[in-house]
Amino acid sequence: MTLIERSFRERIVLVGVTMPPSNVEETEAHLDELALLIDTAGADVVARVLQRRDAPDPATFVGKGKAAELVEVCLDVDADTVVFDDELSPAQSRNLEKLLGRTAIDRTAVILDIFAQNARTGEGKAQVELAQLRYRLPRLRGRGTQLSRQAGAMGAGGARAPIGSRGPGETQLEVDRRRLLARITRLEAELERLSQTRRTQRRARTRGRNRNLSIVGYTNAGKSTLLNRLTHAGVLVEDRLFATLDPRARRLDLPGGEAVVVSDTVGFVRKLPHQLVEAFRSTLEVVAESDLLLHVVDAAGPDPEGQRVAVRAVLEEIGAGEVPELLAFNKVDRAGPEAKHLVEAHPGSVAISALSGEGVDELVRTVAVRLRALEAVVELVVPYERGDVVAALHREGEVLVEAHEAESTRLRARLDRAAVERFRPFVVA
Ligand SMILES: Nc1nc2c(ncn2[C@@H]2O[C@H](COP(=O)(O)OP(=O)(O)OP(=O)(O)O)[C@@H](O)[C@H]2O)c(=O)[nH]1
Numbered sequence: 001m002t003l004i005e006r007s008f009r010e011r012i013v014l015v016g017v018t019m020p021p022s023n024v025e026e027t028e029a030h031l032d033e034l035a036l037l038i039d040t041a042g043a044d045v046v047a048r049v050l051q052r053r054d055a056p057d058p059a060t061f062v063g064k065g066k067a068a069e070l071v072e073v074c075l076d077v078d079a080d081t082v083v084f085d086d087e088l089s090p091a092q093s094r095n096l097e098k099l100l101g102r103t104a105i106d107r108t109a110v111i112l113d114i115f116a117q118n119a120r121t122g123e124g125k126a127q128v129e130l131a132q133l134r135y136r137l138p139r140l141r142g143r144g145t146q147l148s149r150q151a152g153a154m155g156a157g158g159a160r161a162p163i164g165s166r167g168p169g170e171t172q173l174e175v176d177r178r179r180l181l182a183r184i185t186r187l188e189a190e191l192e193r194l195s196q197t198r199r200t201q202r203r204a205r206t207r208g209r210n211r212n213l214s215i216v217g218y219t220n221a222g223k224s225t226l227l228n229r230l231t232h233a234g235v236l237v238e239d240r241l242f243a244t245l246d247p248r249a250r251r252l253d254l255p256g257g258e259a260v261v262v263s264d265t266v267g268f269v270r271k272l273p274h275q276l277v278e279a280f281r282s283t284l285e286v287v288a289e290s291d292l293l294l295h296v297v298d299a300a301g302p303d304p305e306g307q308r309v310a311v312r313a314v315l316e317e318i319g320a321g322e323v324p325e326l327l328a329f330n331k332v333d334r335a336g337p338e339a340k341h342l343v344e345a346h347p348g349s350v351a352i353s354a355l356s357g358e359g360v361d362e363l364v365r366t367v368a369v370r371l372r373a374l375e376a377v378v379e380l381v382v383p384y385e386r387g388d389v390v391a392a393l394h395r396e397g398e399v400l401v402e403a404h405e406a407e408s409t410r411l412r413a414r415l416d417r418a419a420v421e422r423f424r425p426f427v428v429a
């Protein structure tokens with residue numbers, strides 16, 4: 001089930017709309033990334049159309065004039081498909097397809113497509129299919145026969161309904177909906193069973209005193225390369241987006257003698273479709289239950305800080321916002337002086353090259369220290385105007401109690417020794 005045709009390389013037109021408080025540079029940067037996603041999906045970007053608006057047009061997302069211009073551009077470059085950087089409502093996408101005479105999809109659809117292409121294990125495939133079906137369900141309306149054919153291609157449960165199987169008074173659309181919902185229910189049940197198994201396995205693995213470390217980060221940041229470097233896991237590494245969809249866990253022996261279980265995860269991206277986050281919830285549970293996150297940032301990439309922030313947003317969404325984090329700025333072999341600035345801007349972070357191994361010994365030592373010292377509990381008083389300090393405490397430690405007093409926040413937090421030093425001015429006990 002794919003949205004982008006792969007029997008030939010589709011010609012794609014990108015559309016980006018700048019809305020306040022964003023600016024054109026940011027829209028361009030997002031379109032650069034969308035172009036990478038399109039390339040990963042196996043198609044070619046042949047043109048870009050930009051517009052500045054206060055809000056999307058309810059009918060066509062872009063304005064009327066822009067939509068007419070888009071028709072012209074599509075004819076000029078002989079485009080097959082138009083891809084919007086923002087999520088289109090089902091109605092917008094329908095209106096646009098009518099107007100353009102071409103498929104109109106959004107970033108979400110492209111990401112779902114790549115995931116579908118990259119899923120390897122049964123669980124990964126089921127998760128992606130579930131996300132796709134949930135994306136597709138509200139978009140069923142009004143496409144009649146075409147969609148009933150797509151539903152037919154959907155897999156086991158979706159064999160085409162034989163003539164006469166339609167319930168009394170049911171339209172084709174209702175039949176499609178019912179079939180799709182049945183498939184969704186089946187997938188949900190299957191995934192729940194797999195997630196139970198995973199939980200049991202994880203519990204068995206973490207009995208004893210093993211700590212859990214999850215490697216998280218933007219797609220293509222070098223997470224799998226780092227897992228391989230740390231544990232010789234032999235995990236697939238590729239210079240393409242979303243190479244890892246079926247995360248692995250490996251044991252790592254720390255210098256102090258204790259062992260830690262290190263898990264790789266699927267890469268995050270800006271505007272990661274919520275259908276995917278939902279479908280991958282059980283895989284991502286590992287992240288929220290970790291003792292420490294190893295957040296890998298591509299220091300040589302186009303926008304390390306923007307990517308770091310986007311990853312933090314996804315971490316919040318999956319309930320891992322409170323897990324202590326160690327930032328590792330990766331690819332320093334390529335990053336130049338920028339890497340040093342990043343490390344300075346984020347006290348406690350380290351610079352590494354997962355590829356050459358530079359800085360990795362220090363990273364492992366830092367991991368050991370952070371884990372060992374997770375036990376130190378301190379009390380802090382932070383004046384209200386230092387919200388940044390409270391945020392940093394949540395990020396770098398585990399806040400156990402937080403009370404609001406007249407002029408300050410009183411917190412009890414579990415911090416490592418280095419962090420205690422950094423927050424020293426606020427520590428009272
Ligand atoms: N120069 C350089 N390249 C690196 C480094 N670490 C990883 N890479 C390259 O970056 C690309 C992506 O690496 P992966 O390890 O697959 O990245 P990932 O974060 O697991 O990516 P996804 O699973 O797709 O989200 C590969 O081409 C790696 O060889 C590094 O330290 N330096």
Ligand SMILES: [Mg+2]
Pocket residue numbers: 223224225236237243244264
């Ligand atoms: Mg990977």
